């Protein structure tokens with residue numbers, strides 16, 4: 551959660567804050583080791599995905615006028631400096647005790663353009679991501695799309711080229727059935743890619759399991775093997791491959807040292823581009 555903010559004494563221009571925004575959303579966790587997934591896998595190295603906002607006591611909402619728009623914001627105490635933070639919950643201002651409201655509003659106005667852009671980004675992203683599954687719904691699969699066909703049956707599903715046919719029992723949970731279909735597809739595809747890259751890099755093929763973590767793309771442990779987030783199946787194969795190679799490389803280097811990255815590069819020479827693409831595309835995935 552660090553990262554997505556302007557800091558009052560910083561010398562960052564909006565451009566660098568923009569970059570940090572995307573980066574911070576994925577990597578800015580202060581204590582990843584204490585993450586839910588991390589606790590299960592102490593020796594594991596993990597790729598962060600995104601973190602859902604924690605529950606918090608409702609804060610007092612204030613308003614400020616930015617151009618022709620009224621923007622609400624909440625405040626929270628900060629130790630030293632004032633900063634702005636925007637996420638699914640909207641604009642929040644961290645400020646030290648005793649800063650007059652007028653100064654807070656000036657601060658927001660100075661970054662008004664950034665604030666409005668980010669708020670708009672978040673609101674469109676949330677709309678896109680919350681999906682009500684229905685017949686004809688299109689869902690991302692392997693960088694392309696499949697269309698849902700919903701019939702009736704015995705809680706089964708069938709994959710066709712660009713079609714996923716769901717045959718739920720009456721009153722069945724369509725979301726759960728869809729997830730099951732995607733998870734099955736994920737397992738099938740990930741297995742193949744792990745075999746391919748393990749062989750290519752001279753690794754013993756590790757055990758594979760799927761995770762549904764909201765915070766990680768993958769993790770690796772010498773004891774339990776590789777866990778991959780099934781939601782990766784929405785993304786194109788080259789991004790899945792990057793995560794596979796990343797986790798495989800952890801079997802040799804349980805860290806993110808230069809040696810680790812050179813192991814990754816042996817399997818996936820353009821890992822840097824893929825890593826960047828993964829960060830961006832990960833933010834747009836539907837939440838099934």
Ligand SMILES: [Zn+2]
Nearest residue numbers: 595596597796
């Ligand atoms: Zn890693």
